[in-house]
Amino acid sequence: xxxxxGLAALWLSAALAVLQMVSGALGLRDGPDGxxxxxxxxxxxSYAIYARPAAVVQAFLAVLAFGLLLYAxxxxxxxxxxxxxxxxxxxxxxYKLTGTWGNHEGSMLLWVAVLALSGGLLAGLERRLPEKTMxxxxxxxxxxxxxxxxxxxxxxxPFERLPVAPLEGxxxxxxxxxxxxxxxxxxxxxxxxxxxxAFSLCMGALITRQxxxxxxxVLRPWVLGAWVFLTFGITAGSYWAYYELGWGGWxxxxxxxxxxxxxxxxxxxxxxxxxxxxxxxxxxxxxxMLGVLAFSMSMLGTFLVRSGVLTSVHAFxxxxxxxxxxxxxxxxxxxxxxxxxAVRASSIAEGTRFxxxxxxxxxxxxxxxxxxxxxxxxLGTLYPLLTEAFDVRVSVGPxxxxxxxxxxxxxxxxxxxxGPLLRWKNDNPGRIQFELKALLAIVIAVIxxxxxLGDYSVLSLLGLGMAIALAVAAFLPLRGRVLRRxxxxxWGMVMAHxxxxxxxxGMASESAFTTERLAAMAPGDAxxxxxxxxxxxxxxPVAGPNWTAMEARIMxxxxxxxxxxxxxQARNFWSPPQxxxxxxxxxxxxxxxxxxxGDRAGVDARGRERWQIRVWWKPFVxxxxxxxxxxxxxxxxxxxGRVRVDLKRRNAKKIAGQRRADLDALDEDxxxxxxx
Amino acid sequence: MMRALYxxxxxxFLFFAGLAAFMLNQPKQQDVPSQMIAQPxxxxxxxxxxxxxxxxxxxxxxxGQPRLLNIWASWCLxxxxxxxxxxxxxxQGVEIIGIAVRDRPEAVADFLGRYGNPYTRIGADDxxxxxxxxxxxxxxxxxxxxxxxxxxYQHIGDVRADTVPLLLEKLEEVR
Numbered sequence: 001x002x003x004x005x006g007l008a009a010l011w012l013s014a015a016l017a018v019l020q021m022v023s024g025a026l027g028l029r030d031g032p033d034g035x036x037x038x039x040x041x042x043x044x045x046s047y048a049i050y051a052r053p054a055a056v057v058q059a060f061l062a063v064l065a066f067g068l069l070l071y072a073x074x075x076x077x078x079x080x081x082x083x084x085x086x087x088x089x090x091x092x093x094x095y096k097l098t099g100t101w102g103n104h105e106g107s108m109l110l111w112v113a114v115l116a117l118s119g120g121l122l123a124g125l126e127r128r129l130p131e132k133t134m135x136x137x138x139x140x141x142x143x144x145x146x147x148x149x150x151x152x153x154x155x156x157x158p159f160e161r162l163p164v165a166p167l168e169g170x171x172x173x174x175x176x177x178x179x180x181x182x183x184x185x186x187x188x189x190x191x192x193x194x195x196x197x198a199f200s201l202c203m204g205a206l207i208t209r210q211x212x213x214x215x216x217x218v219l220r221p222w223v224l225g226a227w228v229f230l231t232f233g234i235t236a237g238s239y240w241a242y243y244e245l246g247w248g249g250w251x252x253x254x255x256x257x258x259x260x261x262x263x264x265x266x267x268x269x270x271x272x273x274x275x276x277x278x279x280x281x282x283x284x285x286x287x288x289m290l291g292v293l294a295f296s297m298s299m300l301g302t303f304l305v306r307s308g309v310l311t312s313v314h315a316f317x318x319x320x321x322x323x324x325x326x327x328x329x330x331x332x333x334x335x336x337x338x339x340x341x342a343v344r345a346s347s348i349a350e351g352t353r354f355x356x357x358x359x360x361x362x363x364x365x366x367x368x369x370x371x372x373x374x375x376x377x378x379l380g381t382l383y384p385l386l387t388e389a390f391d392v393r394v395s396v397g398p399x400x401x402x403x404x405x406x407x408x409x410x411x412x413x414x415x416x417x418x419g420p421l422l423r424w425k426n427d428n429p430g431r432i433q434f435e436l437k438a439l440l441a442i443v444i445a446v447i448x449x450x451x452x453l454g455d456y457s458v459l460s461l462l463g464l465g466m467a468i469a470l471a472v473a474a475f476l477p478l479r480g481r482v483l484r485r486x487x488x489x490x491w492g493m494v495m496a497h498x499x500x501x502x503x504x505x506g507m508a509s510e511s512a513f514t515t516e517r518l519a520a521m522a523p524g525d526a527x528x529x530x531x532x533x534x535x536x537x538x539x540x541p542v543a544g545p546n547w548t549a550m551e552a553r554i555m556x557x558x559x560x561x562x563x564x565x566x567x568x569q570a571r572n573f574w575s576p577p578q579x580x581x582x583x584x585x586x587x588x589x590x591x592x593x594x595x596x597x598g599d600r601a602g603v604d605a606r607g608r609e610r611w612q613i614r615v616w617w618k619p620f621v622x623x624x625x626x627x628x629x630x631x632x633x634x635x636x637x638x639x640x641g642r643v644r645v646d647l648k649r650r651n652a653k654k655i656a657g658q659r660r661a662d663l664d665a666l667d668e669d670x671x672x673x674x675x676x
Numbered sequence: 677m678m679r680a681l682y683x684x685x686x687x688x689f690l691f692f693a694g695l696a697a698f699m700l701n702q703p704k705q706q707d708v709p710s711q712m713i714a715q716p717x718x719x720x721x722x723x724x725x726x727x728x729x730x731x732x733x734x735x736x737x738x739x740g741q742p743r744l745l746n747i748w749a750s751w752c753l754x755x756x757x758x759x760x761x762x763x764x765x766x767x768q769g770v771e772i773i774g775i776a777v778r779d780r781p782e783a784v785a786d787f788l789g790r791y792g793n794p795y796t797r798i799g800a801d802d803x804x805x806x807x808x809x810x811x812x813x814x815x816x817x818x819x820x821x822x823x824x825x826x827x828x829y830q831h832i833g834d835v836r837a838d839t840v841p842l843l844l845e846k847l848e849e850v851r
Contacts, residue, residue, distance in 0.1 A: 053750065
């Protein structure tokens with residue numbers, strides 16, 4: 001019954017998406033805001049009126065469908081195929097629940113549930129846009145949702161029954177029983193879905209030619225929210241890869257990682273251009289383009305990950321047929337929206353002008369740099385696809401991405417430091433020459449200091465210098481202001497920019513100061529790296545529920561402190577057979593010690609068995625993720641600030657409206673009744 | 677002029693969509709060639725997989741004539757299909773050394789009884805350690821090892837009738 005209810009809820013949601021799409025589109029045929037004469041007005045009310053309720057009810061039904069699947073997983077209903085393949089009655093309860101979205105069908109259901117919920121929120125709460133723009137937005141949103149319902153119901157039905165229910169499920173893979181894996185994909189999904197709402201809003205505004213500051217204010221919280229989730233998701237994913245893969249790196253430029261980075265880059269650019277549009281009514285077409293681009297990148301990511309068209313270290317359930325389906329959706333939405341863009345963009349009047357040395361100028365520059373970095377990542381990710389069409393297999397890695405990205409990242413950071421200090425519209429750079437000189441002096445001083453200390457690469461030196469200068473610059477917009485009166489959104493910007501500095505410092509520090517030691521050690525041997533003394537006590541076999549491992553016991557100490565025990569493992573899972581490396585970490589405020597155990601390395605002169613032990617000391621590496629968290633928190637502060645201002649404004653309007661109504665009522669009292 | 681510029685994103689996207697649609701329908705080359713080709717065999721020593729036949733050490737693959745190293749298992753269905761072709765190779769004077777992956781002695785003996793035994797030695801690789809060290813991505817795989825103990829050629833998948841002359845040619849090449 002549960003499964004059938006869920007499927008019925010899905011079909012009903014899909015039907016409501018059709019209603020939402022059709023009634024929204026019909027609402028467009030009427031005159032401006034449905035007020036073209038008595039006849040047209042009646043039509044507008046008869047059609048467009050259904051779009052909002054359709055979206056709201058759809059949200060309830062889609063969330064209900066997801067809730068039902070969640071319940072099926074919670075009680076391990078083995079008559080459902082998805083539960084049978086992905087769950088097991090002996091799983092810990094929390095992993096039974098997370099198993100709901102730890103697979104293709106369930107994660108797509110989560111996707112449409114969040115999509116419908118966002119659509120419902122938009123339809124139910126947003127009253128600031130012109131009614132026609134809202135109709136167009138809801139029509140596009142219904143169209144997007146419909147595609148995903150079709151994908152889910154036709155090619156990935158999560159509620160499919162088994163003819164005979166087995167006694168036990170077959171999904172006890174412990175590799176998937178990881179809290180990081182349970183949280184990080186849905187976080188990214190919420191971000192992607194948020195961008196789809198931004199996309200619908202952009203298309204609605206483009207179709208009805210209403211690309212206005214008011215529209216930007218409606219768009220902004222959706223972009224900010226999506227961006228916060230993407231930032232958290234990427235940060236968590238990077239840390240997960242760092243400790244789980246045991247390679248000592250935190251970013252590998254793998255296609256799946258890039259698939260999450262590209263929407264983030266586009267969303268970051270969009271976030272800033274939306275602010276320009278909201279504050280200054282400039283960058284109209286550019287903002288629309290970025291809105292389309294950000295959603296394109298999240299769909300492209302889904303396509304690359306699910307279709308298996310690129311080879312990645314992340315093994316996903318890959319299915320070319322599903323790939324074709326997503327590609328068809330991609331062609332429909334992105335191709336369609338770009339075609340509308342090509343036709344309509346020139347009819348959106350150009351926005352307000354500004355000079356290069358203004359806050360808009362700085363934001364445009366950063367936007368261009370972010371887009372350039374996005375182009376570089378996109379090209380590097382898709383290049384193997386292009387060459388494979390000519391039968392050449394290549395893989396593109398850090399030697400391309402790092403320097404090519406840095407060419408644009410460095411000027412971007414420089415402008416990011418001074419941009420917030422500039423005034424809108426037109427500014428005289430001489431006004432902030434003291435700040436400019438001070439920041440430049442910091443960069444030079446840090447680079448000189450570090451260069452004296454040792455021999456480091458140009459990029460990491462520049463990174464360190466800019467990180468320190470950026471950290472200072474982040475707080476400069478607060479100078480000379482009454483801190484209590486500074487709007488929350490400004491605090492958000494300060495915090496996010498400071499987060500970028502912190503993250504950049506972590507990256508540069510990790511690449512400049514990491515020391516590494518690879519040694520063949522027998523129990524009793526000692527070695528050292530980065531001021532740590534590492535002593536191998538013993539290597540012994542240990543066994544887990546479905547793996548065996550060789551575990552090293554390593555005592556690590558620094559200076560006079562008590563030694564800390566590290567137990568890295570080389571694990572062999574047998575179902576499915578897969579070797580993994582479990583790293584061991586010691587976290588200090590100024591860095592992390594990272595140890596892994598490798599293979600047997602023969603015997604030493606005294607006949608003792610030796611093991612490969614690899615140890616890194618990574619100064620300030622944790623700052624990379626602290627920075628990521630700060631950036632996301634900045635986004636949250638900013639949303640809170642904007643929403644608070646919006647609510648205040650709405651209240652003020654209501655009070656003013658009431659006062660006017662009272663006055664009108666008073667006036668009417670004095671006037672005689674109008675004649676019939 | 678501006679109008680033409682607005683068409684650029686659409687053109688780029690159409691190019692990508694066309695390429696992706698084309699690549700989706702291409703047969704996917706999933707084989708990952710071993711990074712150990714043209715490298716010397718690593719040091720290893722495997723216990724005999726069944727009583728009555730010797731195990732395999734690296735030294736057994738060095739000196740004399742080039743040999744074939746065949747990774748197989750009694751639980752692997754394509755291994756049944758390739759058994760007659762391995763026997764054909766053996767009958768032409770090729771020495772084949774077997775590595776039984778994650779197997780049991782009685783299952784190995786049963787397999788050899790049913791489908792023939794083309795091997796001079798069979799080592800038991802119970803934890804796939806040799807497989808990983810020589811870069812094998814699955815079972816079965818067949819490697820050409822020259823007289824110096826270097827890996828010279830890797831055949832991924834079962835040996836078929838048309839693979840036999842190819843392997844003989846490769847063996848001749850490294851002689």
